[in-house]
Amino acid sequence: xxxxxxxxxxxxxxxxxxxxxxxxxxxxxxxxxxxxxxxxxxxxxxxxxxxxxxxxxxxxxxxxxxxxxxxxxxxxxxxxxxxxxxxxxxxxxxxxxxxxxxxxxxxxxxxxxxxxxxxxxxxxxxxxxxxxxxxxxxxxxxxxxxxxxxxxxxxxxxxxxxxxxxxxxxxxxxxxxxxxxxxxxxxxxxxxxxxxxxxxxxxxxxxxxxxxxxxxxxxxxxxxxxxxxxxxxxxxxxxxxxxxxxxxxxxxxxxxxxxxxxxxxxxxxxxxxxxxxxxxxxxxxxxxxxxxxxxxxxxxxxxxxxxxxxxxxxxxxxxxxxxxxxxxxxxxxxxxxxxxxxxxxxxxxxxxxxxxxxxxxxxxxxxxxxxxxxxxxxxxxxxxxxxxxxxxxxxxxxxxxxxxxxxxxxxxxxxxxxxxxxxxxxxxxxxxxxxxxxxxxxxxxxxxxxxxxxxxxxxxxxxxxxxxxxxxxxxxxxxxxxxxxxxxx
Ligand code: ZN
Numbered sequence: 455x456x457x458x459x460x461x462x463x464x465x466x467x468x469x470x471x472x473x474x475x476x477x478x479x480x481x482x483x484x485x486x487x488x489x490x491x492x493x494x495x496x497x498x499x500x501x502x503x504x505x506x507x508x509x510x511x512x513x514x515x516x517x518x519x520x521x522x523x524x525x526x527x528x529x530x531x532x533x534x535x536x537x538x539x540x541x542x543x544x545x546x547x548x549x550x551x552x553x554x555x556x557x558x559x560x561x562x563x564x565x566x567x568x569x570x571x572x573x574x575x576x577x578x579x580x581x582x583x584x585x586x587x588x589x590x591x592x593x594x595x596x597x598x599x600x601x602x603x604x605x606x607x608x609x610x611x612x613x614x615x616x617x618x619x620x621x622x623x624x625x626x627x628x629x630x631x632x633x634x635x636x637x638x639x640x641x642x643x644x645x646x647x648x649x650x651x652x653x654x655x656x657x658x659x660x661x662x663x664x665x666x667x668x669x670x671x672x673x674x675x676x677x678x679x680x681x682x683x684x685x686x687x688x689x690x691x692x693x694x695x696x697x698x699x700x701x702x703x704x705x706x707x708x709x710x711x712x713x714x715x716x717x718x719x720x721x722x723x724x725x726x727x728x729x730x731x732x733x734x735x736x737x738x739x740x741x742x743x744x745x746x747x748x749x750x751x752x753x754x755x756x757x758x759x760x761x762x763x764x765x766x767x768x769x770x771x772x773x774x775x776x777x778x779x780x781x782x783x784x785x786x787x788x789x790x791x792x793x794x795x796x797x798x799x800x801x802x803x804x805x806x807x808x809x810x811x812x813x814x815x816x817x818x819x820x821x822x823x824x825x826x827x828x829x830x831x832x833x834x835x836x837x838x839x840x841x842x843x844x845x846x847x848x849x850x851x852x853x854x855x856x857x858x859x860x861x862x863x864x865x866x867x868x869x870x871x872x873x874x875x876x877x878x879x880x881x882x883x884x885x886x887x888x889x890x891x892x893x894x895x896x897x898x899x900x901x902x903x904x905x906x907x908x909x910x911x912x913x914x915x916x917x918x919x920x921x922x923x924x925x926x927x928x929x930x931x932x933x934x935x936x937x938x939x940x941x942x943x
Contacts, residue, residue, distance in 0.1 A: 457514050459830045461694075462778060464702065464725040465624050469832055472724065474693045480516040481692035482508060483684040483722075485701055486578070488525040489559035490540040492747040493566050495731050495768070495783060496738060500698045502769055502880075503728035503777040503833075505572040507696070509878050510829055521687045522575035523680060526556040527582045527663055527673050539673065542663050552663050556580070566748045569765040571880045577687050581679035585665045588674040588682045591716055592653045592667075600715035604644040606656030606670030613647040615711050624710060624725060625703035651708055653678050677708035685713070685721060695722040699729055728777045733758065734784050746783075760785040763792065766881060770795040773835045773879055794843070798875065799883055801846040804853050805871055806895045809937025811858035818863050821845040822870040835879065842874060858936060898929060902938050 459472040474480040484504045487497055504522070511518045526541060538546075545552040567574070581588075592608055595601040600611050615621060622628060656670035657663070664671045674682075684692060697706065706725065713721040730737070733744040746756045754762030771791040775781045821841050828837035848867070851857040859867065875881050901920055908916040924931050924940070932939045 457826050457830055459510075459514065460832055461724060461726060462832045464727045465722075470724065472693075474516065475691065475723070478515055478517050480511050480518045480694070481688035482511070482518055482520045482694045482696065483680070483688055483692065484520070484522045484575070484695075485680055485697035485705065486522040486524050486575075487559075487563050488540060489556050489563060490544045491559060492749055493563050494738065494745050494747045495733075495751070496698065496700075496745075497563075498566070498570060498748055498768060499731055499772050499777075499781070500696075500728050501567055501572045502570060502772045504696045504726075505570075505880060506773065506777070506833055506835060506878070507694070507726070508573060508575075509880055510833065513873065513878050519577070519688060520575040521577045521579065521684060523683050524556070524560055524578060524580045525676065525679065526553075526560075526580050527679075539661070539663055542661060545662065553582075556582075562749075566765075569748070569752065570769050571765070571882055573880070579683045579687065581674065581683070582663075584679065584683050584686065585667075585674060587686050588678050589654075589667050591678060591682045591685075591712070592674075594716040595653065595712060598715050598718075600711075601653055602646065603669050604646075606672065607644055607652060608654040608669055609645050609650040610653055610708070610711065610715070611646065612649045612651065612711065615715060616649075619711070619714055621711060622703075622707060625707050627703055627707070651675060651677060651704065653712075677705055678712060680705070681709050681712040681716075681721070684709075685717075690717050691719070691721055691723065694724045694726055696726040696728070699727040702727060729780045731781045731783055733782075735782055758785075760789075763788055766883075767792040767795055770798075770879075770881060773881075774839060776832075776834055776836055778832070794839075795881070797846065798839075798842060799881070801849050802871055802875060802883075803895075805849050805868055807899070807940070808849065808852050808859065808864055809934065809939070810861040810864050811936050812860065814858060814860045814863045816848055816851060816857040816859070818845070818848060818859070818867045818870075822866070822873075825870065825874050829878065838874060839879070842871065845870070855934065855936065898924070898940060902931065902940065906938065 460469045461472050462468070463470045482504070484500070487493060508518055508520050527539065541552050541555050544550075545555045548555065592601065595610065596603075596608065600615050601608050602611055612621070652675040654667055654669055654672055654674055656672045661673070663673055665673060684695065695706070695709075710720055710722070713719070732738065733742075733746065736742055736744060738745045744758060746758060748765075748768070750756040751759065751763050751768055752765060754760075767788060771788050772781065774791050774794070821844065824841040825838045828834040828841060831837070845867070848857070848859075852859050901924070905917045905920040908914070908920070921931060928943045930941045930943050
């Protein structure tokens, strides 16, 4: 590859050069949402982080198979294999079929992602559509001797596993400490050891989400679905597995154990995790009433919000921090970020209208190379954004007529901004008319260049006709020493 990309592998805790197993193909699996409620800022961060990775890998030439699941079964109210299924609980409370809950919130999630300009994954598998694969995987783990049946449920034998394999490497948790903490939990009598986790749970009579299995009518464990689906779509060993840092333990730690138990080796080559978002310095949580949903952000409908914020302002705010740093949300921070975004987008619009000259009086420097270097350094989007801000100076100098750019230089500058701002950072102009604006700018510039040519050829009938038509359409044209400038009146 022309641009060697380095990413931080959470498992080795090192920056490593990304070398996919089967270039130019690259496999990416990201834990998707559990669809029993609206997506909040934390969901946006995970989605945008891996959207940035997906966009960048694609931009530098990889053919990425991006799998992001929908968790629609097995995520229990209490993450330690107890309590009701979150979706079933919502369905009971709202008197809905669980799949109605899933569809409703999946639709809302997709709408939010579209607003944030997050690209759709290549495959979006539902856990409930992969029960057969999950049962097959449980069998493999049982055959290898790392799972046991107990009262119709199947548990992963973590005690045995941890005696033969390293456990806790990803999250940095020490097994003995975990044991000490978990012994205090009660009501886990089906398990041989408190840290064992469910691969299959026998459904209680009132549990509505259930499937037949060799052990009982029941449902699969949450950790199992990601292992089953990632292996199904990306192979027994694949390139990158991503998710939020809060998923490292127990979810991803359990995924590693399941793969090693079933296959004899880990499936994931690079683990990547995005950091969390705090709100006014505090962790997000229902009890603090500071878990603001994306829709509330877009409508300004939450007591902690001074006003509404656009999806692009949220996106830019998230991209202005490195994905492994924490972000603290406050109205001031988001407003500052919004101002920066407006400045950048304004610069993009000015860039589209810049006149060209025979020669460049100013160099465009190596903004493009610097942006690539930043992105290759573990997706350093804040650094890339800083370089794009630096380049705005050139755009303004040329626009003010103090410097000039040749057609070739201008073309190159436009390409850098288009690649980084639009394709890689995924920023659009915050309006659905963005595409139309590009089209309009292109057409007006083309017509005005034709007009200049007509004038140079002394074909005044054509040049006047273009100018008059523009005037009728409300486009004001000003001739300048070195070209033209136009505005919509
Ligand atoms: Zn997962």
